[in-house]
Amino acid sequence: MPSPDGPGAAAGPAAPATQGGAGRAPFGARLWAAMQAKGPLCVGIDPHPGLLAAWGLPDTPGGLRSFSLAALEAVAPLAAAVKPQVALYERHGSAGMAALEELLAAASQAGVLTIADAKRGDIGSTMAGYADAWLRDGSTLAADAVTLSPYLGFESLRPALDLAAANGRGVFVLALTSNPEGASVQHVGGSESVARRIAGAAAVENQRYARDVLGSVGLVVGATVGSALADLGIDLSAVRGPILAPGLGAQGATGADLRATFGASYPAVLATSSRGILAAGPDVAALRAATREALQGL
Numbered sequence: 001m002p003s004p005d006g007p008g009a010a011a012g013p014a015a016p017a018t019q020g021g022a023g024r025a026p027f028g029a030r031l032w033a034a035m036q037a038k039g040p041l042c043v044g045i046d047p048h049p050g051l052l053a054a055w056g057l058p059d060t061p062g063g064l065r066s067f068s069l070a071a072l073e074a075v076a077p078l079a080a081a082v083k084p085q086v087a088l089y090e091r092h093g094s095a096g097m098a099a100l101e102e103l104l105a106a107a108s109q110a111g112v113l114t115i116a117d118a119k120r121g122d123i124g125s126t127m128a129g130y131a132d133a134w135l136r137d138g139s140t141l142a143a144d145a146v147t148l149s150p151y152l153g154f155e156s157l158r159p160a161l162d163l164a165a166a167n168g169r170g171v172f173v174l175a176l177t178s179n180p181e182g183a184s185v186q187h188v189g190g191s192e193s194v195a196r197r198i199a200g201a202a203a204v205e206n207q208r209y210a211r212d213v214l215g216s217v218g219l220v221v222g223a224t225v226g227s228a229l230a231d232l233g234i235d236l237s238a239v240r241g242p243i244l245a246p247g248l249g250a251q252g253a254t255g256a257d258l259r260a261t262f263g264a265s266y267p268a269v270l271a272t273s274s275r276g277i278l279a280a281g282p283d284v285a286a287l288r289a290a291t292r293e294a295l296q297g298l
């Protein structure tokens, strides 16, 4: 469970530094409140073909819809956020994306934060299109936050960073991903590694928030990265944003690994697990028990 001392160096009241758009508090403040209320777990909604089959559902848009809404219903009372994996909806074209839209609306209705795992990134002019899709009020795909890939340069993400800040939404920028291949790009540069630069840029973005509030520009740092943060000299407490940590469960990481990996930054960590929880379905009670078990390990 997160420390009651809050996410940053200084403890204090969790009042947002600025009001987000649409009358909504900034994403970081809303996520922090959800983590305090429910615990630091995000459940990934990844409708893999194999999981659909195991749940007795067809690999069709209708199957995706049933899977997504059932998973949401099961985990909503326990998860601070849900993270639909966009690729698995996209593979069914527009009808698959309609199932994703329905899930996003249902989660919002249920009061569960949504993180669209779309990993978008492009030159600024195109990035504005992605920002509109995932972060603009009124878009049918709008989520509370979206994952972004910074490998066209952190600053290329500007349209999404600005639209998120204006609308009380958030972003999670890939820094150190959970897959072993990530190191071949992210570790490059030694003490001035790519990952360290991304973390530094996120810290600058979060300066707009008061020191005692979790910022809305988060990073993705895998629960499986081991000693990489220390090896690369990356201090996540300086980022003052949420850390989305995939790798729990199916990729082998445990709650103990998370604490060892993130150390003093652990209170800002939102651990995420998809297959490790979804494999317990389709029974709602079994899904809830798996979610509770994941939470107890954090």
Ligand SMILES: O=C(O)c1cc(=O)[nH]c(=O)n1[C@@H]1O[C@H](COP(=O)(O)O)[C@@H](O)[C@H]1O
Pocket (backbone or CB within 6 Å): 044, 046, 085, 117, 147, 176, 177, 178, 179, 220, 221, 222, 246, 247, 248, 249, 250, 251, 272, 273, 274, 275, 276
């Ligand atoms: O951005 C992500 O969520 C992500 C980043 C990363 O470094 N590693 C990673 O596994 N993910 C996503 O997190 C989910 C992990 O799924 P499980 O391994 O089934 O828990 C998948 O949807 C991945 O695409």
